[in-house]
Amino acid sequence: MLKNKVLVSWSTGKDSAYALHHIRQMDQYEVVGLLSTVTEEYDRVAMHSTRYELLKKQAEQLGIPLYPVFIPASCSNKIYEERMQSMLEQVIKYGITHVVFGDLFLEDIRKYRESTLVTTNITPLFPLWGKNTVSLAREMINAGIKAVLTCVDPKKLDSSFVGRQFDEQLLNDFPNGVDPCGEYGEFHTFVYDGPMFYHPIPISVGKVVERSGYIFVDVINADVTGCVHGG
Secondary structure (H helix, E strand, O other), X not given: OOOEEXXXXXXXXXXXXXXXXXXXXXXXXXXXXXXXEEEOOOOXXXXXXXXXXXXXXXXXXXXXXXXXXXXXXXXXXXXXXXXXXXXXXXXXXXXXXEEEOOOOOOHHHHHHHHHHHOOOOOEEEOOOOOOOHHHHHHHHHHHOOEEEEEEEOOOOOOHHHOOOEOOHHHHXXXXXXXXXXXXXXXXXXXXXXXXXXXXXXXXXXXXXXXXXXXXXXXEEEHHHHOOOOOO
């Protein structure tokens, strides 16, 4: 059977990782690339603050080519859309027909994704859409997803949660009103192991900083530092 070639919109976090896991189990699709935005000034994935070197480590352990889209740190929608459009025009030449997103239930974000692809002949896929996030969070953990919280919005979740493991204890400690998957932007994650990886990525958790009203922790490649942060 001729499979549809797809890219996964890759944030380095748990939702995009689990969306990839789902798509890989569908016979009609072949994942041929990861589509990620990286800030030019900081060499990091926006919001998740993942170092570019760790993004490349993820691609290596997934066995999937990486298609980075470089954007300025203060990026307007216009610039973002122009650079994303340029990348999509390139990948269409390789026969890519779909882009996979890990969005869960926010209708405005889904509509935005769909609208940006209208002129490309690329079809968006949302394999996790509409799933109950309480059940989904535990499903991810039970499936073997290992992730650390790299960013917290202190207006929605106490800053002490940054750097913690995404596990059952974390879910139990979340206050009422916090979505267990962080769909309202309460937190973002970095995935270092799971059923989609060949091998886990050894990491350590470094300095915590406040920037632009968010709390970030620096996740470091432990192949360099020599220490491993597990959970």
